[in-house]
Amino acid sequence: MNKVVDYSVIKSLLRDGMTLMIGGFLGCGTPEGIIDLIIEMDLKNLTVICNDTSFVDKGIGKLIANGNAKKVITSHIGTNSESGKRMNEGSLEVELSPQGTLIERIRAAGSGLGGVITPTGVGTLVEEGKEKILLNGKEYLIEMPLKADVALVYASKVDPFGNCYYQGTTRNFNPIIALAADTVIVEAEEVVEVGQLNPEVVMTPGVLVDYIVKGDF
Amino acid sequence: MNKVVDYSVIKSLLRDGMTLMIGGFLGCGTPEGIIDLIIEMDLKNLTVICNDTSFVDKGIGKLIANGNAKKVITSHIGTNSESGKRMNEGSLEVELSPQGTLIERIRAAGSGLGGVITPTGVGTLVEEGKEKILLNGKEYLIEMPLKADVALVYASKVDPFGNCYYQGTTRNFNPIIALAADTVIVEAEEVVEVGQLNPEVVMTPGVLVDYIVKGDF
């Protein structure tokens, strides 16, 4: 099975109004080529789930600055001045979720769990509107799973079956979002032959991946 | 930091009545040398948390057959005739937990989560005595975290700092139990020098490991 396609196929998979999960931590480990494609397509009303909104001119940050997103679910917007500006103007809805909670909510959706029971956020604004539960004498929040229509995954290396390897800190959200979307698209720095990746070091099994595109990093 | 010790140090860490988590799936990926040490010490009243009770003459199965455990929390005892026999006699308490639930309970303890919200077991004996929760119209069980005094981890390769690499299917419970115990002991097939393991392929970071012993596999 060869899942490698070109950007025209990726284009046909993306639409206005979709919920996208996008990998990356302040731009490290983000599929930049697909970001550029979305900007070129000028998609509108996207809901973007991601760790942070990066910088104005880098990765996910560009989608914010370009007005492609109507909502972002993230842990941090402070490095992108456009995020705060658009939030204050009312053109961007921002749902802030603590980083550890955010990744567990994505993992829960991808792992068939009904929610996350976390102590993080108890006694803070984060608990607003959420169910609380007392277990073994300690208070926890119940945080709900997060799913997406499409996950946009960066990989350092991928084989045509979709097995992914992430170098350094590019891994971050990538292997988790690959569990939690209807369609999983990988943009890779390098496409290697099947058999080049040792099964022990595969970080996302190819069975989770639907499409692969070779990026230009 | 060099955490490599010999079995006499491991011996000093183990006591009657302890709760142990032990890696392995039907004996594959179990620290056999430490199992033999426990048998030699003839420890009593252990609570053992593990995927399965293996076979009478292999891995964790030997602890059951030798009467070291008073309780086992596991997903399967069918391959070890001594488990069922001792359970029926009343000399071994058996708490059965579905495999996916069991590993998430351990992960929850190791990850600071208050419990696991899972659909597995709803409408079965597994739900007895457990809190149920309705989220988004679906029923889930709340399963409680599992911690241990000591985790006995198998590794294929370990460096003196404790970074672990697991070959093939030996990984199973090992990296998860390393998160959920007060003391983490690794028995390895091979001790390699610091720097021999690429940080990208380390499967258990050494910071989680307290003691390392070189096994004889």
Added chain:
Amino acid sequence: MAVDAKVAKEIIAKRVAMELKHGQLVNLGIGLPTLVANYIPKDVYVTLQSENGMVGMGPTPEAGKEDRHITNAGGQYVTINNNGAFFDTAMSFSLIRGGHVDITVLGALEVDEKGNLSNWIIPGKLVPGMGGAMDLVTGAKKVIVAMQHTAKGDLKIKKACQLPLTAKGQVDMIVTELAVMEVTEKGLLLKEIHKETTVDEVIKLTEADLIIDENLKVMDL
């Protein structure tokens, strides 16, 4: 229709194999379900999962080539394909419970017309434990029960399971040497029968009520 266990199992495995679609992720339970792998058509590429920690499970290794680091969920030596991946148990059950496994094939002690399944305990007699079965049956997109139609004359396809359940209402299809049945909202739909049996025989050997499909077919093996 009287066939010995070996022939029955072959019929079942062949018929189940026809349910597998190109590109799917499949988990085959221990025992009879494992045989399904032998009958997957050459032009259908499926990935097999072993819940102890791999996808891309390959065939049994040649004698002398076993690697004791690579075993399946039954504890037997296996191999991995060059596009496979190993992982820990948490990831394995993220795949299972998260709906990433397209088909799981399991045996049953009892199964009933509401899609309930019992296959992990006979109280007071046999308590092997549920292993990964509860998660598999709860999480997989399609659950196929593959078993001989009766057990030493006892009817296993019930109006309602008597034994403790593995999961409630999760079974989608039952394949035996005699018949293929689908669990529907109205009850068990008899879709196919083996060429050497009759609808009457299937009804006789099934405790559950059967709805006969208007397009009832003969198994095309």
Added chain:
Amino acid sequence: MAVDAKVAKEIIAKRVAMELKHGQLVNLGIGLPTLVANYIPKDVYVTLQSENGMVGMGPTPEAGKEDRHITNAGGQYVTINNNGAFFDTAMSFSLIRGGHVDITVLGALEVDEKGNLSNWIIPGKLVPGMGGAMDLVTGAKKVIVAMQHTAKGDLKIKKACQLPLTAKGQVDMIVTELAVMEVTEKGLLLKEIHKETTVDEVIKLTEADLIIDENLKVMDL
């Protein structure tokens, strides 16, 4: 005691570094806390975590030797030691929330005598988000707030935080250029003061009530 920001930060970083024990896993927040790494005694081996996905974080790479695949939680290029490990964000926060991080050092907008901390939002003015701070403060075994004692004359160590909290009652210690304070059940215990300040000055610059330790010491920098 009047010192400029640079000197103040140096005092704080030096004093915090003395809290780190051999073998600990430590997370240093962005900004001032990062400076602590420069003052860790040679005979104390600590492992630094970066919440974006590594332990064993090493120093900033030499110019020209940056690897764009290796960045810290502030988005800057870093290195990894040869005993380090990379992992995904879920694992990173298992370490954090699971109590495996021995010490987390963070800045604060406000901190109070009950150990409450505010450092992620000034409603209507500044909404950067909490990033990993809420998990760190909730999960780490010991939480040290490292900050200048006052901000442009405003008192930051409060009777009760006015800004939205990052976490409730989780702070263990506050280190400023003037003083070291411990959060106790009875309130803030003043344990050390800088040699160039006085207890009276510290009290004046602290809104919270201070309990003066009977063994009050001068910071040994």
